Amino acid sequence: MFKKTSNTGKWMIHFGNFTTRDLAFIGMIVALMFIIEMVIMLGVAAITPFPGAKSIGQAFFISIIIAVGLAKVTKVGTFTIIGIIMGVVAGLIMPAFLPLLPAAILGGLAADAITRIFYGRYGSRNSLVVACGVNQMVETLLILTIMVVFGFSTEIINPIMILIAAILATILGAAGGLIGSKIATELQSAGAIGN
Amino acid sequence: MINIEGLEYSYPHTSKPALNSVDLHVDKGEFVLVTGKSGCGKSTLACTLNGIIPHILGGNMEGKVVVNGKNTENFTVFQMAQEIGFIFQNPESQFFNLQVEDEVAFGPENLGLDPEEIDKRVSKALNDVKMTFWRKHNVFNLSEGQKQRVAIAANLSLNPELLVLDEPTSNLDLQGAMELFQILGRLKNKGKTIVLIDHRTQHVRELVDRVIVMDKGRIIHEGGKKLLHDHEAMKKYSIRNPTHLTTRMKESNVYNTSNIIYNASEMILEVDNLSYHYSSGFTLEDVSLTLKKGEVLGIVGNNGSGKTTLAKVLVGLLKPDKGTVSFFPEDQGGNKISMAHKLGMVLQNPDHQLFMNTVHSELSFGLSELGFSPGEIESRVETIQESMNLSKLRNRHPHSLSSGEKQRTLISAFMTRQPHLLILDEPTTGMDSYHMNQLVGEIMKLQKYGVSFILISHDIEFLLKTTHKLIFMENGKIIDEKLTEECYNLYGDFKGLESFQSLVNG
């Protein structure tokens, strides 16, 4: 799906094989992620000075939602779209925290790349677990590294702390992916996802 | 304009055909009403007209659908868009923009027209639906009727010859519906072909050229508009027909609820000077009412008159600023069981209220929260399941049920708590007369056991069949209160019904 379309001069990534239905569904998934993220952010970030807490706190719940989205759409590239849209919303609109933009996009790209190499498409339980884990790891690493660049005390965020936070986020992300695949199965039985 | 031959269709993952050997021919400039029970296939038929079926929803389609010379098999939905305008039941779910003007421009923008042409089309479309004044306004601040008119304009800007409207009035109050039909009349005069899908027929009598009745995926009747004046035929096809109601009532008194007995001495609810303020400025002011055991009370009024707010305060979802709500018999200690005994409320959209993966477990959801033992829960659920005819559905996923079945499941879920009072918010939205009568039967049955009801509704026919008393609300206040019996006597003929309706709708 990462077809070069230099002749149309549009963008490096070709999104032609996503139907309007896919795009609308992804849009709704991101809207839901956003709501969950805001609730967690106000709940977690306001009470702890450690900036990794937010990444860890949201990893599980966000991953559940993403996993359901991936299970429905199944196409590789879905995670990148989710990353781009979530990045634009979180980075530019609310809470308008710019570092979230590159972190979300790169996290999505990484997950898509891994899935493309190992699974070909989303759908199996393992593919969802791995993709959500990878995404959370990359995102957490990036956010915390950016914090250091901004001059946050290296005594509070040292490399070991970053690593621990990333591992925790990865595990929670994978767990969220697992729950998400369970939900997708139930939605199928309700006839809501028809695959 | 439309030519359908031998159309068969079944949805993905189902074996039962949703459409079965349908043949239909519609000429240019015709106004066709397609009606029938819910689930008869009328909306499915509409979806085949612009290729939503099979291109978006998938499934198995056979036969031929040709609209304005284009066979839908060979054209995608967006290619058909310039031939057909498609207007849905709920305008909000078809809006992508905040400003009226942007919304109407969405279609022409997709065609890649240049800005001057888009601007011209937007002006013309808004003028056609008389919404020019609102061009720069926020879509979400408009009334439901205005939103629906914007939805029509948003389709007109693509210059379609054919308009298809799928139950466009189900969220509208009377005034909104009347304005909408006025607009449709104008469009008809301008030569547009219109296909209206609806089960409410009383307002379109003058507009339609042809009526098509569907059942079980087939066209079972096709004829002129005189069908809408033929009471026997309408009854046969279970088409909604409130005009007929009054004449029938006069003859035989069958619907008169005044002869349904309730215990007038035993009070179960007393509301005293209740007030509630929203931060947006809307207020519920000094509302007082009483309810007896087994009494059925209707609350009526325009959209935004405060009916739902009142109900939310009664059930405790909103805390009143002033006034009291007292339930009788008085609490014994105010524990959770006695709370649940008091009342239950079924909200408008069943999708928000179904949680479990089988009907059986849905009925028991939350009961353990109230402190019942597992054995007691099981016996209660079994009893209710039996008496509400849900035994056959017990292992189905609640979200896979039809809307009538969903509602029955919800009412049953509250009945397991043996409440004294049930509040139903707009229970008949989008219901045909068959399903409405079924609901009426359920309410009457429970009423006999001594359950009181508060019914919030626009639906006169439904209210006349169920309620003892009607309360009229406007701008957050109770403006009138009448026995339903009095309403019969006052408004016994068609003219009276119209004025009764305008009273019900504010």
Add this chain to the structure above:
Amino acid sequence: MNMKNAFSYNTSYVGEDSVIHRLDPRIKLGLVLGTTLLSVFLQNMAWLVTLVMMLLALSAISGTLKRMTKFLGLFFLFAVLTVAIMTLLTRNFIYSLEYFSPFFLRFGVMATAGMLFAFTTSPNHLSLALQKMRFPASLSFTLTVTLRYIPTLANEAEAIFNALRLRGVYLSNWDVIRKPSYLYRGMIIPLFIRILKLSDEIAIAAESRAFNGGNGRSSLKIMEIDRNDLFFSLTMIMFCSVLMVMDKVSFSLI
């Protein structure tokens, strides 16, 4: 809590207007990026404070200062809390303050600039600007759906929450800890069912109105960089250059 109010204010407003509102979003985006990068570069606290002040002044001009102070208050609380905890740990207030202020000031610059952008740019403007920046049209459709449905979904969540309460499940923290299935059964599944239905409706509505994955779309409103935009960017570039030079000078003086 009224969820609709909590989520709708910067995803669904039209009508507010000021010089800042009328600027091309691309210029404002440049401002956010520029000031954020500059804040990493600046070493002297005084100039960082000046930068925050300048952004607050812009916000005052646009009439969004009041809304912004709510959020900055939260942010300030966070900063104070961090310094307080650090003080408790190190028993040295001045040290803790010095330790954290550069970070929080930089963070403050970024947050203020970000909010200035967010509060003065309507979603419609943003997607027009993104289109101009060659953002794929299909993705800008997805973005539109997201922004448009955040308040709607918040409403849906509230309705589900109410329905749960009517069944005796209050979904308080304690309920969720005791029976996590309530969160799963009571909130997540119904929300997904709604999302699936709504997204189908959106897709059908979009295609019925000739939406074709965003190929060949044009626009009623045209966005072009005008004289005001140029003037504003020049002023900002000059201001930032001055700050940079002053910072260098004051740094070398020490």
